[in-house]
Amino acid sequence: MFDPEKKLPSDHADVLFYTYVIQLLPSLLEDFRRRGVTRVIAFSSTSRFTKISSDDSGDLDTAQTLEAAELAVIETCQRLGMQWTILRPTMIYAGRNGDRNVRDIAKLITRFGFFPIFGNAKGLRQPVHAADLAEASMLLCENETTFNKSYNVGGGEVLTYKAMVERIFSAMNRKPRFLNTPIWLFKLAVFFAKKHPRFSHITTSMAKRMQYDMTFSFEDAANDFGYAPRNFFPELPGSSLT
Numbered sequence: 001m002f003d004p005e006k007k008l009p010s011d012h013a014d015v016l017f018y019t020y021v022i023q024l025l026p027s028l029l030e031d032f033r034r035r036g037v038t039r040v041i042a043f044s045s046t047s048r049f050t051k052i053s054s055d056d057s058g059d060l061d062t063a064q065t066l067e068a069a070e071l072a073v074i075e076t077c078q079r080l081g082m083q084w085t086i087l088r089p090t091m092i093y094a095g096r097n098g099d100r101n102v103r104d105i106a107k108l109i110t111r112f113g114f115f116p117i118f119g120n121a122k123g124l125r126q127p128v129h130a131a132d133l134a135e136a137s138m139l140l141c142e143n144e145t146t147f148n149k150s151y152n153v154g155g156g157e158v159l160t161y162k163a164m165v166e167r168i169f170s171a172m173n174r175k176p177r178f179l180n181t182p183i184w185l186f187k188l189a190v191f192f193a194k195k196h197p198r199f200s201h202i203t204t205s206m207a208k209r210m211q212y213d214m215t216f217s218f219e220d221a222a223n224d225f226g227y228a229p230r231n232f233f234p235e236l237p238g239s240s241l242t
Contacts, residue, residue, distance in 0.1 A: 016039065019043050025069070029082065033080045038082055040085070041084075041137050046214065077148075087153050109172060116178075118183060118186055123209060128154050145225070151218070186207045
């Protein structure tokens, strides 16, 4: 990953693996092309689809921005003669060093001893491990079948939001405890949580999305470059799961 505030490296490169904010990529492609890059593998997000019908203006803006950025990447690559592939992951999680999605849930569990849910939290999820995405990038790098295509890439296991959180409880060696929270109380909690920088991204729409399915078929990725992600077993400090 590079820092967009710094100058681009002067070394020659054939392939660009781009994992930063995709909105910035179109403006950088000409510089990369001058440095010899002819192959672009960029990460977007399935939020392009899951947030497009949200009643939260921030979610809607995210979806529209991702769509516009992807189109701009495609158009620019075509103009510059670069072969592109866009990967759209579902919820990403990582290892013990953590990621925001899983660790935010774990922090709430640690602080309160329970996790608040809205409704039955039966919306389906498909968490994907960062290492599987890295492997996917390598598998499709020189695979011409994947040139100029986009792929949705989720994890190998589909489970409900509640079951996903139960798996995090288990990784922390804790018994799952849930508090069914009415929407007005969740809004109040969000209001106070957002005062802390770590939780500034939390919105009320997150509670509502506990009811929505956010899964995507990765059949095309499996067929084109052998994508085979693992099931969801988060690693956390003190975890008994691997």
